[in-house]
Amino acid sequence: MSTPVVFDPMTLPSDDNVNAYTFCVELKGSRWFLQKGKMIAYYGQIEFDGIGHGRFERLVRSSFHSPLHASDWVVAEGSGKMLLADRAFDVNSFDLDDGNLTIRSGNLLAYEPELALKQSIVPGFVTLIGTGKFVAASNGPVVFMEPPLRVDPQALVGWADCPSPCHHYDHGYMTGVMGGIRSLTGIGGTSGEEHQFEFVGAGTVLLQSSEALMAEQATGAPPEAPGVPGGGGQPGSGPRMPGQLGDLQRRFGL
Secondary structure: OOOOOOOOOOOOOOOEEEEOOEEEEEEEEEEEEEEOOOEEEEEEEEEEEEOOOHHHHHHHHHHEEOHHHHHHEEEEEEEEEEEEEOOOOEEEEEEEEEEEEEEEHHHEEEEOOOEEEEEOOOOOEEEEEEEEEEEEEEOOOEEEEOOOEEEOHHHEEEEEOOOOOEEEEOHHHHHOHHHHHHHHHOOOOOOOOOEEEEEOOOOEEEEEOOOOOOOOOOOOOOOOOOOOOOOOOOOOOOOEEOOOOOOOOOOOOO
């Protein structure tokens, strides 16, 4: 049996992965926005305050514009090292460079206040705009794809620098033998073969290498929202996402 690596404040990495499932954010008298339940441990003097507290009014006004998700987020402030994880899903960081990324709300763990978070028009998703770092999770490594393509909604993590998707329904499949069985018995539900998100135009689409989402409802999404199966998915100088999603420097499952 191999001896496990034991970390302390000095040996923990700064703004980088501890392993494939854990990311360490270092605060130096600074702040990060953090989704509740994603911090598993920390060293140092760090305070966590809910969105809407008076002393963060200016910060929230400039960096948080998603009222549906306000109760699910806190501001982490202070000095120390903070470990983030999400149920043993793959976790990684991105550097967004003067760009925009729309991501499933349940996948987003944390982000720097230099980025602005806004409510997406697609239920269950939020959009990050600007320049800064964020940390996200995915159920397995992420695959980066170029449009045009159609995507199983349950495998979709997000998209960058391209228009929002539209719904596509395969009516041949739905009215065929398998569709008839589903309509008569209710077995099977709606699969990616019946219903997809369709992406067109320039940009990049991020897919997790699994169709299995978390069992819980996506943060801030109505339970019956089309194309938003219950749950967030689940990813340091991370991959770089400029206006045209230029060079991806680091891994998000690459």
